[in-house]
Amino acid sequence: MGVTCVSQMPVAEGKSVQQTVELLTRKLEMLGAEKQGTFCVDCETYHTAASTLGSQGQTGKLMYVMHNSEHPLSCFALFENGPCLIADTNFDVLMVKLKGFFQNAKASKIETRGTRYQYCDFLVKVGTVTMGPSARGISVEVEYGPCVVASDCWSLLLEFLQSFLGGHTPGAPAVFGNRHDTVYGPADTMVQYMELFNKIRKQQQVPVAGIR
Amino acid sequence: MADALSIGVNLEAFSQAINAIQALRSSVSRVFDCLKDGMRNKETLEGREKAFIAHFQDNLHSVNRDLNELERLSNLVGKPSENHPLHNSGLLSLDPVQDKTPLYSQLLQAYKWSNKLQYHAGLASGLLNQQSLKRSANQMGVSAKRRPKAQPTTLVLPPQYVDDVISRIDRMFPEMSIQLSRPNGTSAMLLVTLGKVLKVIVVMRSLFIDRTIVKGYSENVYTEDGKLDIWSKSNYQVFQKVTDHATTALLHYQLPQMPDVVVRSFMTWLRSYIKLFQAPCQRCGKFLQDGLPPTWRDFRTLEAFHDTCRQ
Numbered sequence: 087m088g089v090t091c092v093s094q095m096p097v098a099e100g101k102s103v104q105q106t107v108e109l110l111t112r113k114l115e116m117l118g119a120e121k122q123g124t125f126c127v128d129c130e131t132y133h134t135a136a137s138t139l140g141s142q143g144q145t146g147k148l149m150y151v152m153h154n155s156e157h158p159l160s161c162f163a164l165f166e167n168g169p170c171l172i173a174d175t176n177f178d179v180l181m182v183k184l185k186g187f188f189q190n191a192k193a194s195k196i197e198t199r200g201t202r203y204q205y206c207d208f209l210v211k212v213g214t215v216t217m218g219p220s221a222r223g224i225s226v227e228v229e230y231g232p233c234v235v236a237s238d239c240w241s242l243l244l245e246f247l248q249s250f251l252g253g254h255t256p257g258a259p260a261v262f263g264n265r266h267d268t269v270y271g272p273a274d275t276m277v278q279y280m281e282l283f284n285k286i287r288k289q290q291q292v293p294v295a296g297i298r
Numbered sequence: 299m300a301d302a303l304s305i306g307v308n309l310e311a312f313s314q315a316i317n318a319i320q321a322l323r324s325s326v327s328r329v330f331d332c333l334k335d336g337m338r339n340k341e342t343l344e345g346r347e348k349a350f351i352a353h354f355q356d357n358l359h360s361v362n363r364d365l366n367e368l369e370r371l372s373n374l375v376g377k378p379s380e381n382h383p384l385h386n387s388g389l390l391s392l393d394p395v396q397d398k399t400p401l402y403s404q405l406l407q408a409y410k411w412s413n414k415l416q417y418h419a420g421l422a423s424g425l426l427n428q429q430s431l432k433r434s435a436n437q438m439g440v441s442a443k444r445r446p447k448a449q450p451t452t453l454v455l456p457p458q459y460v461d462d463v464i465s466r467i468d469r470m471f472p473e474m475s476i477q478l479s480r481p482n483g484t485s486a487m488l489l490v491t492l493g494k495v496l497k498v499i500v501v502m503r504s505l506f507i508d509r510t511i512v513k514g515y516s517e518n519v520y521t522e523d524g525k526l527d528i529w530s531k532s533n534y535q536v537f538q539k540v541t542d543h544a545t546t547a548l549l550h551y552q553l554p555q556m557p558d559v560v561v562r563s564f565m566t567w568l569r570s571y572i573k574l575f576q577a578p579c580q581r582c583g584k585f586l587q588d589g590l591p592p593t594w595r596d597f598r599t600l601e602a603f604h605d606t607c608r609q
Contacts, residue, residue: 206536206588208589231514231534232534234515234516239575239576241576241578242576245585267494
């Protein structure tokens with residue numbers, strides 16, 4: 087697992103989500119990237135059940151259970167500012183058993199799907215973020231395989247992002263600041279996705295252009 | 299001569315045994331001559347018969363004596379040792395078709411020639427070093443004191459010496475750690491870990507570097523049975539490029555008389571890769587060129603360049 091940067095691409099003016107995705111993928115293909123299949127990252131939200139909350143009136147914590155097609159046999163469970171658990175796919179079944187403690191907020195299931203591109207040692211994934219039936223935004227993930235220390239290769243990643251995102255390059259993700267010399271892991275990628283999904287949930291729905 | 303003695307053949311007894319064989323042969327031929335000549339001319343028949351029998355018996359006795367002598371000497375000669383001292387190259391000599399594939403004789407000639415060449419080159423370099431063209435007076439600085447005085451041939455060094463040199467280099471740089479192992483015979487295999495950037499497998503032949511393979515920090519360097527994998531390439535293009543550059547470097551740093559200086563310079567050059575992903579190219583100022591970071595490190599100044607940007 088190399089250093090990964092997840093960011094959001096704002097929808098272009100006067101265009102729909104799908105058209106912007108097409109623009110991006112065309113730019114990537116002009117750069118020389120090769121298509122290598124599809125990817126999917128999804129996220130389900132669980133509230134701590136009211137019955138387990140203490141009499142002091144603690145606020146319930148939100149738990150996110152995520153899957154990443156890059157790691158098909160794993161399931162990631164994380165709290166907002168807390169630890170991230172990497173478990174087997176049977177964890178989903180376990181969550182069903184824990185219905186009394188964690189309740190699924192079915193309406194907030196969010197996922198992103200799209201194509202994977204490989205350019206030299208970079209793996210680029212451009213996906214459409216959908217919540218229910220509607221497309222809410224565009225996620226762009228870039229992974230640089232050879233490097234495993236985040237602080238080393240941020241400038242390199244930035245240069246690559248600029249080459250195809252143009253002016254919409256993001257700042258350094260928060261996870262990069264926290265870990266100075268530790269090895270980057272898949273949990274950090276999932277934290278970035280969780281933050282992205284939360285941001286998109288809070289945004290207003292993207293106006294659906296072209297359908298009048 | 300010393301080799302023959304160590305093998306177990308007594309050369310003195312060997313030459314005496316050959317003489318004994320000759321003596322035995324001559325006494326046996328005397329027996330047959332005597333039989334062929336038959337009886338000598340004497341006055342009486344008994345006299346002739348007696349003379350003949352006596353002569354025949356003498357000859358047989360001498361044959362017996364020579365045979366005993368030969369047996370005694372053959373016991374002294376001893377057997378050559380069981381294990382073939384020439385190992386795999388000696389097996390080549392078993393090939394009977396000499397005129398079509400004269401491999402073994404050519405191999406021996408090439409070996410003798412290269413040994414002579416090395417010897418003459420050593421003499422020549424000793425003579426040339428006396429007439430130094432450099433202006434500065436000090437020759438090699440620190441390593442001159444630590445280098446041992448007698449080094450007849452640098453190709454056959456004791457493994458302990460190699461271990462010492464490598465452990466000294468290991469302590470030189472804090473971010474570089476070197477592990478030495480000898481899974482295949484006497485040639486050392488080093489696993490050099492540079493910070494959290496890359497791992498290098500170096501295959502050596504006494505103190506000379508033979509091959510290198512560069513892989514990423516997160517890549518697996520062992521085969522399924524736990525041995526060091528010295529053949530498979532890295533999965534990433536950047537490390538494949540760095541492997542090519544490392545091969546160029548080990549061809550560039552050459553100094554047959556002082557191989558430990560060579561290993562030290564190679565490790566110093568390798569250490570400059572600690573900033574592989576952080577250093578921009580000194581020529582174009584950018585980080586990426588065709589998707590690759592600056593992978594070339596200049597041999598003298600250790601500056602980073604893209605492969606296409608270097609002069």
